[in-house]
Amino acid sequence: xxxxxxxxxxxxxxxxxxxxxxxxxxxxxxxxxxxxxxxxxxxxxxxxxxxxxxxxxxxxxxxxxxxxxxxxxxxxxxxxxxxxxxxxxxxxxxxxxxxxxxxxxxxxxxxxxxxxxxxxxxxxxxxxxxxxxxxxxxxxxxxxxxxxxxxxxxxxxxxxxxxxxxxxxxxxxxxxxxxxxxxxxxxxxxxxxxxxxxxxxxxxxxxxxxxxxxxxxxxxxxxxxxxxxxxxxxxxxxxxxxxxxxxxxxxxxxxxxxxxxxxxxxxxxxxxxxxxxxxxxxxxxxxxxxxxxxxxxxxxxxxxxxxxxxxxxxxxxxxxxxxxxxxxxxx
Amino acid sequence: xxxxxxxxxxxxxxxxxxxxxxxxxxxxxxxxxxxxxxxxxxxxxxxxxxxxxxxxxxxxxxxxxxxxxxxxxxxxxxxxxxxxxxxxxxxxxxxxxxxxxxxxxxxxxxxxxxxxxxxxxxxxxxxxxxxxxxxxxxxxxxxxxxxxxxxxxxxxxxxxxxxxxxxxxxxxxxxxxxxxxxxxxxxxxxxxxxxxxxxxxxxxxxxxxxxxxxxxxxxxxxxxxxxxxxxxxxxxxxxxxxxxxxxxxxxxxxxxxxxxxxxxxxxxxxxxxxxxxxxxxxxxxxxxxxxxxxxxxxxxxxxxxxxxxxxxxxxxxxxxxxxxxxxxxxxxxxxxxxxxxxxxxxxxxxxxxxxxxxxxxxxxxxxxxxxxxxxxxxxxxxxxxxxxxxxxxxxxxxxxxxxxxxxxxxxxxxxxxxxxxxxxxxxxxxxxxxxxxxxxxxxxxxxxxxxxxxxxxxxxxxxxxxxxxxxxxxxxxx
Numbered sequence: 001x002x003x004x005x006x007x008x009x010x011x012x013x014x015x016x017x018x019x020x021x022x023x024x025x026x027x028x029x030x031x032x033x034x035x036x037x038x039x040x041x042x043x044x045x046x047x048x049x050x051x052x053x054x055x056x057x058x059x060x061x062x063x064x065x066x067x068x069x070x071x072x073x074x075x076x077x078x079x080x081x082x083x084x085x086x087x088x089x090x091x092x093x094x095x096x097x098x099x100x101x102x103x104x105x106x107x108x109x110x111x112x113x114x115x116x117x118x119x120x121x122x123x124x125x126x127x128x129x130x131x132x133x134x135x136x137x138x139x140x141x142x143x144x145x146x147x148x149x150x151x152x153x154x155x156x157x158x159x160x161x162x163x164x165x166x167x168x169x170x171x172x173x174x175x176x177x178x179x180x181x182x183x184x185x186x187x188x189x190x191x192x193x194x195x196x197x198x199x200x201x202x203x204x205x206x207x208x209x210x211x212x213x214x215x216x217x218x219x220x221x222x223x224x225x226x227x228x229x230x231x232x233x234x235x236x237x238x239x240x241x242x243x244x245x246x247x248x249x250x251x252x253x254x255x256x257x258x259x260x261x262x263x264x265x266x267x268x269x270x271x272x273x274x275x276x277x278x279x280x281x282x283x284x285x286x287x288x289x290x291x292x293x294x295x296x297x298x299x300x301x302x303x304x305x306x307x308x309x310x311x312x313x314x315x316x317x318x319x320x321x322x323x324x325x326x327x328x329x330x331x
Numbered sequence: 332x333x334x335x336x337x338x339x340x341x342x343x344x345x346x347x348x349x350x351x352x353x354x355x356x357x358x359x360x361x362x363x364x365x366x367x368x369x370x371x372x373x374x375x376x377x378x379x380x381x382x383x384x385x386x387x388x389x390x391x392x393x394x395x396x397x398x399x400x401x402x403x404x405x406x407x408x409x410x411x412x413x414x415x416x417x418x419x420x421x422x423x424x425x426x427x428x429x430x431x432x433x434x435x436x437x438x439x440x441x442x443x444x445x446x447x448x449x450x451x452x453x454x455x456x457x458x459x460x461x462x463x464x465x466x467x468x469x470x471x472x473x474x475x476x477x478x479x480x481x482x483x484x485x486x487x488x489x490x491x492x493x494x495x496x497x498x499x500x501x502x503x504x505x506x507x508x509x510x511x512x513x514x515x516x517x518x519x520x521x522x523x524x525x526x527x528x529x530x531x532x533x534x535x536x537x538x539x540x541x542x543x544x545x546x547x548x549x550x551x552x553x554x555x556x557x558x559x560x561x562x563x564x565x566x567x568x569x570x571x572x573x574x575x576x577x578x579x580x581x582x583x584x585x586x587x588x589x590x591x592x593x594x595x596x597x598x599x600x601x602x603x604x605x606x607x608x609x610x611x612x613x614x615x616x617x618x619x620x621x622x623x624x625x626x627x628x629x630x631x632x633x634x635x636x637x638x639x640x641x642x643x644x645x646x647x648x649x650x651x652x653x654x655x656x657x658x659x660x661x662x663x664x665x666x667x668x669x670x671x672x673x674x675x676x677x678x679x680x681x682x683x684x685x686x687x688x689x690x691x692x693x694x695x696x697x698x699x700x701x702x703x704x705x706x707x708x709x710x711x712x713x714x715x716x717x718x719x720x721x722x723x724x725x726x727x728x729x730x731x732x733x734x735x736x737x738x739x740x741x742x743x744x745x746x747x748x749x750x751x752x753x754x755x756x757x758x759x760x761x762x763x764x765x766x767x768x769x770x771x772x773x774x775x776x777x778x779x780x781x782x783x784x785x786x787x788x789x790x791x792x793x794x795x796x797x798x799x800x801x802x803x804x805x806x807x808x809x
């Protein structure tokens with residue numbers, strides 16, 4: 001068994017888990033100004049207050065796991081994306097403290113609400129930019145990043161930034177649709193109606209742009225065997241989007257969120273198809289960046305036991321707070 | 332060349348700034364999480380409402396502290412890569428797995444159960460809720476375990492080999508790497524420091540209320556518990572600190588020489604320099620006040636033992652003396668004050684005046700923040716004392732930094748300073764505000780609207796049992 005491949009999958013899993021779990025936390029932050037001051041905003045916060053910290057921890061696993069399993073990649077990517085990552089970290093500071101601070105200081109609540117919104121927006125946009133910058137390629141010399149200060153900033157990375165903002169917003173709206181009741185739920189439904197075609201357009205735009213960012217993406221998707229995935233993928237995505245649209249009017253409040261999750265997973269699968277087997281797309285393969293066997297093995301033994309445990313007790317925590325957001329939480 | 336030096340200093344300043352801010356929060360959370368587990372456990376066992384009220388009181392403060400610890404912590408996990416990429420590449424194979432385990436065994440555990448701990452009291456049974464509190468407390472300890480193992484490996488690296496691309500790869504069992512020579516000492520010393528920090532904060536808060544004559548059962552209980560903790564742990568910590576110092580002498584003698592201010596070696600016994608102004612250029616300590624031979628006694632348990640000074644090493648392998656010398660003294664001095672405060676409280680207890688002796692309360696109040704100052708001073712001692720190495724004896728700090736130009740690091744450093752001062756000052760104010768209320772019967776839960784909100788309910792307040800305004804007439808007779 002190739003441990004490096006296993007670890008590539010685990011890191012991808014951690015990143016995917018982060019995206020879908022913190023995605024809706026950040027999405028709610030992005031939509032926050034549209035919620036009424038008072039009960040609506042409190043309810044929106046209460047729907048994620050018990051779970052946001054655990055959700056965010058997958059980001060630490062993604063980054064820390066990258067350091068541990070693919071240290072060269074970590075050492076090259078992070079300086080390459082210095083500005084977006086610092087922006088993301090600072091955004092996450094404002095997002096993270098907002099939960100407690102806005103509650104403790106009613107006199108300044110609107111400032112911390114604004115911080116929650118801006119922090120979530122900046123963090124999301126930064127993550128999207130990071131994705132785009134990675135896809136388009138970074139300059140490397142030896143074992144270090146050799147590009148300048150602004151290499152990450154292109155039309156493509158700005159597009160991926162915007163796309164992620166729209167995507168997380170949809171995740172957040174669907175989460176609220178599931179977890180709240182009117183009037184907040186109606187607002188969430190309205191947003192989801194608007195965001196679903198917008199997300200579809202965003203996915204389409206990024207998917208169409210990507211093959212032209214780098215020739216090898218073009219080959220990967222439009223040559224055999226990539227074509228096997230390339231043909232059904234847009235149909236699948238469009239199909240799920242239609243189902244999502246129709247589920248918004250339905251009685252099953254959990255369905256839109258599930259379908260949005262599937263959209264995200266399909267998108268991430270598409271990304272994986274594009275970049276496999278690179279960890280730094282077009283530059284460094286997973287094997288070139290891999291930590292030694294002893295390191296990867298030592299971690300794997302624990303990870304195989306611990307990740308299922310984490311999923312179990314995380315699931316339990318979500319189950320404890322199942323159902324519509326009631327009167328507990330901050331109020 | 333000069334720009335590279337500037338970029339290096341800025342990167343070091345940024346790391347020092349962010350880690351110092353970050354560590355303040357776990358220094359409090361680790362002890363506080365355990366304290367909360369103790370309080371909830373005592374409530375479950377005895378049924379006494381006092382413990383529940385104290386639990387709810389400190390839970391609110393814990394929530395704030397923990398949130399700040401989390402957001403400042405994520406910054407650290409990414410900063411290894413953004414600003415110290417060469418270190419990350421080269422040390423990643425060894426420290427990476429240790430930090431991955433920190434995430435898998437500690438971060439997820441505390442974050443996963445935090446929601447239930449803060450908000451789930453009505454949703455799960457008492458036993459399950461207590462289990463959640465325990466999981467959070469255990470998570471904070473496990474986190475300390477792994478990260479201190481990483482730091483200790485940087486101080487006393489073992490079990491490594493160099494591969495052909497210059498990475499430090501594991502060449503021994505992982506047990507040997509994790510339990511490297513300085514780890515056990517650093518772990519115990521730091522965890523005890525966390526407990527002491529918490530005891531001092533709780534004691535300081537209790538003292539504040541006692542001074543303001545808000546003498547509720549809750550205030551008494553927490554003051555007493557804190558003073559017991561202090562009395563028992565302060566002397567233990569001094570003992571452990573001494574052992575840690577002796578271990579450091581064995582493995583990082585330059586650090587101890589800097590701590591002691593020993594520029595010259597002393598073949599026949601070295602003085603303990605209490606105060607002075609170290610001068611690295613002139614290699615002497617100006618205006619020094621010392622006790623002859625005492626350093627040899629402490630370090631080697633022999634009045635006349637030779638002590639190696641910094642002259643044994645080339646200049647480019649010596650740590651900065653001034654900073655290390657003084658940060659060490661600040662830490663030890665505060666440790667002595669903590670010991671004294673503990674003894675003072677013992678005396679008060681013997682005279683049955685624990686809750687009445689105002690001088691004791693004033694002392695405890697002044698010592699409230701002492702733990703924070705001591706832990707930062709201690710970390711400065713060990714980290715600046717490790718210089719010029721980032722991995723002791725193997726990799727220099729100057730060679731470990733990311734290729735980020737000065738404007739970039741300047742920008743991020745400025746951003747961190749502004750954001751951290753704004754956000755964490757606010758958080759500290761909110762914590763102080765919470766502590767300014769005395770814990771009392773009917774203490775609100777974290778998510779409940781407190782009965783009194785700033786400026787909304789006029790004084791005299793609705794609930795008089797805490798003696799918030801004037802003590803109720805029947806409480807005045809003692």
